Amino acid sequence: MSMRHVKNKNQIIRIIRDNIVRRGTPIYLSRWARLGWIEGLNVDGEGEYLFFTGLMYQMTPYIESMVSRLSRLNKSILLDIGSKLNRLIDISRLFSKVDGDRVRHAHQIIRSIYLLLVNSGVDIYYNPGLDVYAGTLLHDFGLEDDLSIYAYKVYRRLEEVGVDKVVTIDPHTTYMLKEVYPKYIDDYSLEVYPYIDLIKATNSNSHVDNKTDSIYVIHDPCYYARALKKSVIYRDILKGYGIKYVEPRFARLETYCCGGPIESLSPEFSANIASRRLEMLRETGADKVIVLCPICLANLRRAAGHQDYILDFSEILASYTGDKS
Amino acid sequence: MNRHIEELIKLLGEDKVSTDPITIKLYSKNAVYYEGSALAAVFPESTVDVSKLARYAYENDLKIYPQGSASEIVGSSTPREDGIVVNFMRMRKIKEINYVDSYVVAEPGVRLIELNNVLRRDGYMFPIDPASIKSATVGGAINSGSGGMMGAKYGTMKDWVLGLEVVLPDEDGTVLRLGGKTTKNREGYDLIRLIVGSEGTLALVTESTLRITLAPERVVTVAGFFGDLEDLMACVVEIKKSKLDVLIMEFVDDATAKMTVETLGSKVVGEGHLLITSVSTVDEAAERVRDALVHIYDEAGANKIYSALTMEEAEDMGIFDIRRNLYPASIKMASMGLRDDEEKPYIFVEDISVPPTKLVEAVRRLRNISDKYGFPMVLGGHVGDGNLHPVVWIRESERDKMEQFNKFVLDIMEMAIELGGVISSEHGIGTVKKDGLIMSFRSKNSLKALRLMHEIKKIFDPKNILNPDKMLPSV
């Protein structure tokens, strides 16, 4: 038995680690990708809940681009040099040519979530300087020392300006801020709310004529369904909106991971898992798939080969409320 | 490299044979801490693969140790260093589902839960539901003769196999097709039921045709606690007389129920022994059935009664938690107060059956035995069919007590025999219960039956290469 799937582990972990620690994200992210979702929105600078994207949705187009390049890059000697060079220059910039449509799609999802919150009467505000990556990969790779320093920095920055409540938009960031950070930081008092906890479970704009008869299939994200026990909440919201959905094999507590978490170390394996999951979702006969996590969105979309089959929960709701921007 | 390995690789292909010691280690253990070793782990993908393998093994006197998920707890699936472990979990297709004729055709590596998840979508089920349903495979369940919670109504594996495709360990790697797709079949000796429960000692199962049945439209469940075991048994008798269609009837003794609640928590709590009864019915009759059951529990003197009109409701209420948690509770208790944090608890689940009318006596005597030896015991079981599962454990550091422990287990088996029961109900004999087997046949003055079994083994496996030294004690 040799290494069939895990390739260039040390080099890749080194690159990702250095990027997070030195530059704040595991992969290069342009300013436009990071903040473009704000364009045309009237975003408050003050309020009750800090809107905290955690940059995960913004990163998905970059991850997709990097993963497809990584799967082709088998010369570990190049990676070896690259991983050392990366301390000086961000080599992930070399992979930073991304599909603009994917970035715009991510922006649209974030905007949808923002507007769903606003229209649900949640008093949110945004501060780009406080909105950072939560460090999920440091946690996944078991880089405990780095994570404890990183988490401390993120938290202190929020604490210094008096942030006490944040609303998060993806399961991984939610899990980090809600469940992981408290283990590393004494006197941690941040209140963390995933947006699905705060938005109204009914369509506030029912006069919008939605003609779609689409039947959806829910792909539960691991961390919402298991660690955070949220699988009932988003189903109730779908019911409240009158959106028809079916369940696939392996749902709720038993949901089947999209394969995304190992995309950096084992890109092909990750893709095989996504294909397998996609088969299960397709066999339900549903028209479209609902996802609630940027990693699932990217990984299943890559496996599906086209964009329209995999939709984020927030975009579907937005299409019903007329908040689609 | 061992010459067999090279040949096997030539025969089957490199990706079906592993010599990686770490991989072999993972295929050499079972769920009761038995650890063997093997020359290689082999992963056939078809009947043809298995046939080639059997022929090669016959020609070269190589031992074959077949296994599924190795979740058995008697030692029937673990290999030895004189042979290869043959794992069937790559053969995992459900080949056909036929609702009109009520059967499925499945390869041996399909897990029972996977089979049921497919069938349940269409309102059907395969009713053999061992506690290991999530891990047990079709092939493993056939070879172990598995049962489950619904045993009182649906029997065990032997009642649900219509047809088998098997490979014999002979000079041709002969493929035999036994039985068929019909419930009725009187074609000579019943070789199928000989192979069911044979623990991989007679033939290699490569495909099976299994009967399936409708899933109940509605399942109503009532649970209650009884201060007195006699009252609980009176309740069982009344339920049996009531002509209700009992699906599940489970029991947990008072001390165990209390310990389980204390160690793992439970939404269902009460004083005394716990009796859980599930009845199969139709939607229209659900409330009537529930009321009738509650009435019987009440009359019999249950001090706390819980009821649920659907299986979902029962799950939400946690009605089955105490019964299901027997095993986790044992692990938890066995781990409590260990002197060394890194010490491993060894847990054994006993598997005797007595006629249900002898249950009160059996429980009383089990407790006496436990007191006599001073080993702690957790006790529950299937009241419907008289199958009891006393769970006992010993710690890694207590190996010196092993002899005492074995005596303790022998006493339990002896008690079952005295009450007209059996020493193994659904787990099998493997390597751990051979003494019990002798004890049981001797008590009936029928040791010759064991010699017959040896002769049968010889006919199927003349060179004794298939799972040797499992199940049959030397006589």
Place this chain on the structure above:
Amino acid sequence: MDGLEDIKRDILRDVLKCSYCAMCEWVCPTIDVESNNRIYGPRGRINLIITYLREGIYSETLIESIYTCLLCMACTYQCPAGIDIAEDIRRFRMILDGV
């Protein structure tokens, strides 16, 4: 923060509860896609951790097994012994990181 030795002991204490029952495997995507190869399942991972921590057995198989885990926690919710499987695997990466 605990030292590595404490972490090792914590992990070992938890994984030793494994009785090899395999109830965790049916929900695991990686063992599913890898045709039920135990190296890619939670039971295999937990037991490779045990052999490393108790017997010091290190191999490429161990790395392959531990770093293909998705940490999706499907197994954790199946374990009748209550082993925190995904978390043990994640924390075990801390130990491997230095090897």
